Amino acid sequence: MAQVITRPAPAAPRARPRGRRAWRDILVGWSFILPNFAGFLLFTIIPMLTAFALAFLKWDSYSDPEWVGLDNFARMLGDENFHVALRNTLFYAAGHIPLTLAAALGLAIALNRKLRGVPFFRTAAFFPYITSLVAVAVVWNMLFNPTAGPINQVLEAIGVSQPPRWVASKDWAMPAVVITSVWRDMGYYMVLYLAGLQTIPKEYYEAARVDGANAWQRFWGITVPSLRPTTFFVAVMLTIQSFKVLDLIVVMTDGGPGRSTLVLAQLVYREGITEGRFGYSSAIALVLFLIVLTVTVVQFRINERRSAS
Amino acid sequence: MTALVRRVLAYAALTVMAALVLVPFAWMLSSSLKRDNEVFTVPIQWIPNELRWSNFVDIWERIPLLTYLGNSMFLSVTITVLQVLSGSFAAYGFSKVRFPGRDALFLAYIATIAVPWQAYMVPQYIMMQKADLTNTHLAIILLQAFGAFGVFLMRQYYMSIPDELCEAARIDGLSEYGIYRRIMLPLSKPALASLALLTFVNTWNDYMGPFIYLTDNDLWTVQLGLRSFIGQYDAEYAMMMTGATLSVLPILAVFLLGQRYFIQGIATSGLKG
Incomplete structure (x- = not known):
């Protein structure tokens, strides 16, 4: 563009069509992007930027917005609900991330073989992921029924005399949610791992077998290192997913019993939409986002260092 | 001989695994055909004494399920059509038309996914x-x-279609819109199918959106309707499972018809909608 404009007049005959072409490309390009971009700008980008600004305002549904600087964040420090929600979210993430990763990898390795019927098993493993959340929550709530639920019947049958009361107990409600979410999500990450497994050359395994490596050694010596990029990606996705967990908890326990499964995203919902405290809820949302961002950046750093060594 | 044994063992392991994964569905289906007081029995009864298919008839009268299904269908289809059209249209602009600021704008799109x-x-x-x-x-x-x-998702796919193809079409006098409609759309059918299926299922299953915005019973989706049914009648266990089964059936149908595209969509983008 700049070249076209600074070019002296005599050369214009060639320059003009190029300039017109450039303008035409801009118009055509934008005409393609605009229908999506208009909606995207209005309903995603603007709310996103607004959320940042709101975090520094005192604003609720019955008063005018007022700039309060970091007051909302100071308030969080003394808000017990926030402490509980943060702790619960960390607990959920600490269970959900490693367990889903291990289950997904296990499924992928078991299903990465050429046997008749394997596609059926893959479908079965994937199906929980696309089952509607309400159905998942209601079925698992019944499976976890403390008195006559199938899970506790099985536990009693194998000799656990006082099985946990699961969703009816403050200590066991979160583990119940974690188990449900691992069951639901593992099939999705299995698909990513299957794609990763297919990129490992078969020769590696053959060579290791010739050298006398057993299955365990082949797993740690070849499979795990070769899958590092996939594992990294899966870990990042799982982290983001864990910290923003909301719908499963809303449907399955609604944060209870008491506030034993109250999580950060749910606190954002309660403060912002139920209570109408727009400023404070946005500050919590910003903290939630910063946690996700920090964990993701740390994971990137670790991955870079490992790849370098 | 050892090959046969290994094969049998592999199948046994896979079957146990699949059974574990599918147990909740079996429970759901079996309970949906029971009487309410037969759902929680000790020991667990996997096959009901008497199959009460009438549950699947009665539920339509207990809750306005038809309205809920209609609302879910309307939202899912509308959103899917808009998403596929506007998404693929924009993806063409981002991958095949060169103009200043394009890549910065695309970066903004990517950043928001995080x-x-x-x-x-x-x-x-x-x-x-x-x-x-x-x-x-x-x-x-x-x-x-x-x-x-x-x-x-669509841009990922369009990037894999060679630019020379578009260039040739331009020389033949096709406009950019013509190239999009006559060349890119037909070539990207698998990606369009992936996007359509993923969007449809996500919208059908979405709970939080309708939960936040829809207060009128007439506007509710299947998910909201089912959740509220559970809240109101918390002892009608069999009927709950009947409702859950009915809410999952459309997804099962869509999934079985197009699972190839699901898997491809996830494997190429690594993201969900």
């Missing part, structure tokens, strides 16, 4: 409230039809 929706649901809600759109289907459609995901 921001959890939970972080900006409140400003979205305030906007919709100010626009007087809460308690309408339009709110859900506007919020979900123009996501970055569709653009991202």
Whole structure:
């Protein structure tokens, strides 16, 4: 563009069509992007930027917005609900991330073989992921029924005399949610791992077998290192997913019993939409986002260092 | 001989695994055909004494399931159509037309995927409230039809189609819109199918959107209707499972018809909508 404009007049005959072409490309390009971009700008980008600004305002549904600087964040420090929600979210993430990763990898390795019927098993493993959340929550709530639920019947049958009361107990409600979410999500990450497994050359395994490596050694010596990029990606996705967990908890326990499964995203919902405290809820949302961002950046750093060594 | 043994063992292991994964579905289906008082029995009864198919008839009278299914279908189809059209259209602009600022703009799209929706649901809600759109289907459609995901997924696919193809079509005198419609759309059918299926299923299963915005019973989706049924009649276990089964059936049908595209969509984008 700049070249076209600074070019002296005599050369214009060639320059003009190029300039017109450039303008035409801009118009055509934008005409393609605009229908999506208009909606995207209005309903995603603007709310996103607004959320940042709101975090520094005192604003609720019955008063005018007022700039309060970091007051909302100071308030969080003394808000017990926030402490509980943060702790619960960390607990959920600490269970959900490693367990889903291990289950997904296990499924992928078991299903990465050429046997008749394997596609059926893959479908079965994937199906929980696309089952509607309400159905998942209601079925698992019944499976976890403390008195006559199938899970506790099985536990009693194998000799656990006082099985946990699961969703009816403050200590066991979160583990119940974690188990449900691992069951639901593992099939999705299995698909990513299957794609990763297919990129490992078969020769590696053959060579290791010739050298006398057993299955365990082949797993740690070849499979795990070769899958590092996939594992990294899966870990990042799982982290983001864990910290923003909301719908499963809303449907399955609604944060209870008491506030034993109250999580950060749910606190954002309660403060912002139920209570109408727009400023404070946005500050919590910003903290939630910063946690996700920090964990993701740390994971990137670790991955870079490992790849370098 | 050892090959045969290994094969049998492999199948045994796979069957145990599949059984573990599918047990909740078996429980759901079996309970949906029982009487309420037969659901929680000791020991577990996997096959009901008497199959009460009447549950599947009665539920339509207990709750306005037809309305709920209709609303879910309307939202899912509308959002899917808008997402596929606007997403693939924008993806063409981002991958095949060169203009200044294009890549920076695309980066903005990508960056937003990293921001959890939970972080900006409140400003979205305030906007919709100010626009007087809460308690309408339009709110859900506007919020979900123009996501970055569709653009991202379609662009990934269009990047794999050689530019020479478009160049040749341009020389033949086809306009950019002609290239999009006559060349890119037919070539990208698998990606379009992936995007359509993923969007449809996500919208069908979405709970939080309808939960936040829809208060009128007439506007509710299957998910909301089922949740409220459970809240109201918490002892009608069999009927709950009947409702759950009916809410999953459409997804099962869609999934079995197009599972190839699901898997491809996930494997190429690594993201969900």
